Structure formats: C-alpha cells, structure tokens
C-alpha cells in the first residue's frame with residue numbers, strides 16, 4: 001500500500017497521463033536472464049494499471065501482475081482481459097510466491113511508496129522478497145526517479161518544493177539503494193536513463209495541467225503538497241498564464257529535464273553461490289573486488305568461514321569463497337547472516353567486536369585467531385549445516 005497516495009481513487013484517471021517509459025530497456029534487461037520470452041515467468045511487482053504488463057504480454061505470456069491496490073489491479077485486469085496474465089493482490093514486502101518462482105521481476109516506480117522509517121527497512125524487506133522469489137541467474141529491472149530527477153526532471157516540480165522534499169525523503173539516494181540491493185544478494189549490472197521518453201507522454205507538455213486534478217493524479221508527488229502549497233501553485237500557474245509568461249517559464253525549467261532525465265532504470269542479477277557435494281546449498285553472496293592484500297600472501301586458502309569485518313571492526317559477513325583469477329572474495333549476503341543469527345536466537349550487541357584489529361597489520365591470521373579464542377573474544381561459533389539428524393545446525 002502506498003504510504004501517501006490514494007491509488008483507489010487515482011486508478012480512475014492514472015492512464016490519462018501515464019505511459020510505460022523505457023520499455024526497450026526493460027525488455028533488454030529481462031532478456032539477459034536467458035529464458036526465451038514465451039517461457040519466461042515474469043512478476044510485474046507493483047503493476048499499477050498494468051501498462052507494462054500489457055505492453056510486455058504480447059511476447060511474454062506468463063506474467064503475474066501484482067499490486068496492493070484493488071483499484072489499480074482492476075484497471076490492469078480490464079486492460080489485459082484478452083491476455084493470460086494472472087493477477088495477485090499482495091504487498092511486495094510479503095510476496096505469496098514460492099522461492100525461485102520468477103525468471104524476471106519488474107519493479108517500476110513503486111519503492112518510493114513504501115514507508116522510509118527505520119532506515120528504509122521496508123525497502124530492504126522488498127529486496128529480500130525479490131531475492132527469494134527470483135531464481136538464480138534471473139533478472140530484476142527496477143525503475144526509480146532519483147532525487148536529482150525528482151528535482152530537475154519535471155518542469156512543474158518548481159511549483160511544489162515541499163512536496164518534492166517529501167518525495168526525496170521517501171527516496172533513498174541511489175548509492176544507498178545500490179547498497180541495499182547488494183545486501184540482498186543482487187549485483188547491479190547497469191543503470192540507464194531512457195532520455196527520449198517522458199513519463200506523462202504528451203500530457204506532460206500541457207502547461208495548464210496543474211489546474212486539473214486528474215492531470216495531477218498522474219504523478220503522486222502532487223499528493224505530498226500541503227494544501228496551501230497546492231493552492232499557491234495553482235494561483236501561480238493562473239497568474240503566469242494571464243501575464244503571458246507561463247510558456248516561457250515552463251520552457252526554462254523544462255530544459256533541466258534534458259540534463260537529468262526523469263527515471264533511472266537498473267538491471268540487477270541475482271548473485272548466488274552454489275556449493276556441490278555433501279553440503280549442497282545455494283545462497284546469495286556479495287562479491288568484493290580485491291584492492292590490497294595484507295599480509296601479501298599468495299594463497300587465500302583457509303579464509304572461508306572467517307569473519308568479514310567492516311571499518312569499525314564489526315563482523316558483517318562470513319567469508320565463503322575466493323576467486324584468485326578474478327580477484328574476488330565472496331561473503332554471505334547480510335540477509336543470510338541475519339537469518340542465521342535469528343535461527344540460532346542470537347541477538348548481536350551491535351557494537352564493534354572487542355579486540356579485533358582491522359588495521360593493515362602484517363600478522364599471522366592463524367595465531368591471531370587462536371589468541372582471540374583464548375581470550376574469549378570469539379566466544380561463540382554458530383554453524384549452519386543443511387540436512388537432518390547429526391548434521392543439523394548447532395552451536396558449538
């Protein structure tokens with residue numbers, strides 16, 4: 001459910017001013033997962049009135065169009081009535097689909113509707129759901145308006161600065177979004193801006209649009225404008241029109257759109273590590289590029305299972321593998337660490353682990369590890385072992 005827009009009402013006029021921007025980028029992204037379109041299982045997560053679902057369903061018959069708003073879903077159902085699309089009323093924070101059910105996920109202009117409390121916890125939850133339902137090797141295409149695009153990508157936003165501030169608050173900076181996606185086990189493969197496409201189509205150029213409530217319904221940012229700001233915006237548009245200066249004013253601010261674009265589309269792959277043999281297992285991992293090695297040893301043998309520390313000395317992940325050839329070290333995604341700790345009923349104190357030296361010390365890690373255990377800095381070891389009986393997860 002949107003934390004601020006009434007999509008039940010908006011569903012009646014939404015399509016007057018919206019069209020699916022960046023479709024070629026979406027198609028290209030989805031094709032990267034390697035599944036042919038006619039057998040690709042796509043989830044349009046936050047499908048709205050189904051503009052993308054409809055446009056894609058010609059080539060991709062197996063689409064699940066998911067949205068929380070009944071009104072938006074009804075509009076999507078009407079639009080796609082001749083298509084085999086399935087519709088699902090659900091939140092992207094708790095998707096009622098099985099693990100690995102999707103080859104591709106599209107999530108366009110939805111995330112800013114989630115509440116931003118608690119450090120974007122709701123967005124993290126959505127990314128973790130996407131990682132769960134996307135099969136390894138699948139593709140996730142996300143469309144967002146960045147903070148810069150919110151401020152400069154639309155001529156009318158100068159009329160409602162408070163609303164824009166509100167929208168920026170619910171929009172994590174792009175770098176933060178990337179970090180959250182990586183934490184969930186995704187690798188960001190590329191960002192692209194569909195420069196020639198305009199979110200509201202031709203209606204965007206209607207300079208008197210702000211006077212029409214149905215026109216304003218085409219962009220949820222208007223719903224964040226306090227009543228007095230909205231009133232002042234309307235008066236300003238009328239006054240400039242009467243003075244004959246509105247067209248020039250629109251042109252002046254419109255020029256910024258050509259520099260920022262309106263939307264940023266990102267293609268993400270789900271990075272998974274599969275282990276084979278006795279402990280067969282698949283889980284999302286985070287890949288680190290090696291910049292420096294201390295001590296300067298040739299071998300990374302033995303680092304698996306060891307802690308990965310952040311700059312404060314806090315344990316953030318567990319090292320699971322390395323690739324000497326590609327200069328990469330892989331650690332568990334934070335989401336797996338959270339799951340493991342909660343399964344083992346361990347609540348970390350959340351402060352730097354005492355006694356860990358994260359500086360570039362040229363030390364012998366084996367001796368260092370033994371010393372940490374002797375002085376009880378390492379006081380508890382948790383193992384996750386898949387399977388039943390003797391091999392079940394246990395604390396040592």
Ligand SMILES: C[S@@+](CC[C@H](N)C(=O)[O-])C[C@H]1O[C@@H](n2cnc3c(N)ncnc32)[C@H](O)[C@@H]1O
Nearest residue numbers: 001002046047048067068069072091092108113
């Ligand atoms: C701006 S519209 C985008 C619709 C569509 N993706 C598009 O680009 O045309 C945002 C949509 O996200 C939906 N939405 C908001 N929060 C949601 C949630 N937690 N789970 C599922 N859908 C949500 C709204 O109901 C609305 O249909």
